[in-house]
Amino acid sequence: MSSKTEPTIHDLAKKLNISASTVSRALNDNPRISQKTRDMIKAAALELGYQPNTIASNLRNRKSNTIGIVVPLINRHFFSSVISGVEDVAFAAGYNVVISQSNDEGEKEQRIVRSMFANRVDGLIISIAMKTTKFDHLQLFAGKKIPLVFFDRIVREIEADRVVVDDFNGGYKVTKHLIEQGRKRIAHLTGPLNLITYSDRKRGYKQALVDHHLEVDEELIIVNNLTRTDGLMAVQQLLKLKNRPDAIFCGNDTTALSAILHLKEIGIKVPEEIAIVGFSNEPFSEVVTPSISTIKQPGFEMGQKAAQMLIEQIETKEQTATYETVTMPTELIIRESSFLKR
């Protein structure tokens, strides 16, 4: 074992009879060190099994070369796509990415974000948890002018760059499609309306109804957390109405799925009796029977964009206090659950 402590630049320096600063410079390819010396030092480093200690370097540089991303759940296809997009541009730009999930819990989100701050990430990309209502953890970043980019689930109260999808338009397109399929009583199942994504989709839904001279019936609008169970409960509730809906626009694919499964089970035909549309294009939506119509969000591209904006902020010394909001298009994918062949 011996006194096993990692070799440092000082060990290298001593061994080579030069100074630690020269070693440091050589390892960082500083042109002020002759090529010959650099090579020599690097060879010695390799031989000694030297591994740079980024913690020390980060402390000194007040920079971690790391960006954080926090999402509600990493195993949602949309979010993992965004993460991949972020990694794509971040790695290319020489940044590391640390990923965390809030499980849609405000408290865990607080903890994660604070820990990322304490670890001095150079910037943060975040889609907030469903249950987040306090924002002081985010204020930590915003207030200290540490680059921050919101995506998808943004918070209006905090000024920052934003990457969102056109949820209003998404909601509108879904509803219009259902109307064109001849549906008259279109229900809407949505998530917490403090989240702008959901309230925008709902606005789109209502606008489409209005534009097509259909009544907006609040009885047909159900708000919950869009879990699988929530989807089931909502459908059961809708089925109890004297005047049943003939279509349901679900806030996500999970609830769309649970609606379909329940309807199948009790013998109600989808889409003939009740048409279903989801949101997000989870992989399963394509392979269920009937396959689920849904809205595709460009996750990977959103991640790329968010990372670009963040890195731009990080690397621009001048903190111009102007923030940008990028809105990405959505695409309606029509599948069996809402399309009646004749």
Add this chain to the structure above:
Amino acid sequence: MSSKTEPTIHDLAKKLNISASTVSRALNDNPRISQKTRDMIKAAALELGYQPNTIASNLRNRKSNTIGIVVPLINRHFFSSVISGVEDVAFAAGYNVVISQSNDEGEKEQRIVRSMFANRVDGLIISIAMKTTKFDHLQLFAGKKIPLVFFDRIVREIEADRVVVDDFNGGYKVTKHLIEQGRKRIAHLTGPLNLITYSDRKRGYKQALVDHHLEVDEELIIVNNLTRTDGLMAVQQLLKLKNRPDAIFCGNDTTALSAILHLKEIGIKVPEEIAIVGFSNEPFSEVVTPSISTIKQPGFEMGQKAAQMLIEQIETKEQTATYETVTMPTELIIRESSFLKR
């Protein structure tokens, strides 16, 4: 803005006319500081908006209180379950978790693991990428006696704690089930055999055939990377055989799905003509038509176990050089794709 630099314990100390060490101790609830002083200091910290700099603390303590986990893909249900399990016990024990994905690429894995090392994670939990063949990045941990736990896709060449599923038994159970369903020519679609998970499943498959006096036909065994396209290609290849299989044991659910979709498309009945079984119990396997029989691996529990073992190692000063391998049970879930009702 003024000279905006984060307040440090020294700023606090100066303001309160005490020493930095007292501040440090108070903030860490060191009993050597009187309760009164502690409260006073904490109040001042709050007021100043003091935020501890964990980088500095980590450097000093030679400990990051962080454990790293790297998986091939974060959006595989199995892997995200493992991650959740790890987070569950790690958070409870006061550790942060940094997550990364290798995208099944050896090179990205190298980069990630080195970066985690450079950031001095206290330990690493990893399931290696399909294409990993060099292990020097992992040797970095093993060699320096930094706690390391492999799970699922382990590396035999490196001594470490391991958490695996009983893949042999899983493969055996699947095959036995198919035999009991009356299948005689059972094909097997597997991943790279340098990965022990796959070679063990294959061993189980063969053993079951032998035990039931069925011939092992190498023609029926196809090795590839188990992507969706790979699944398609494999099925097409199998269908070209003069003597077609009547069942396919697929190495994962992705290929099971693509097999089913293709067979449906060309009018071959599943399970009547060809039965299909997958592996891993991805969420979609339950909701496709026909639903996919598969093997369930206890991901969350594996993550918990891995984290427990890792933390145990971290916190035990005495590095007893004895490593443990924990084998978790699998469960066969029989669904429509392999079960013939009569």
Add this chain to the structure above:
DNA sequence: CTGAAAGCGCTAACAT
């Protein structure tokens, strides 16, 4: 082209 010295922010002997 290279070295000396100071310091990033925090902690832990070792005092007192």
Add this chain to the structure above:
DNA sequence: ATGTTAGCGCTTTCAG
């Protein structure tokens, strides 16, 4: 119960 001091490993003026 609190303060002094030294240093974690690296980078960076400032000198030469």
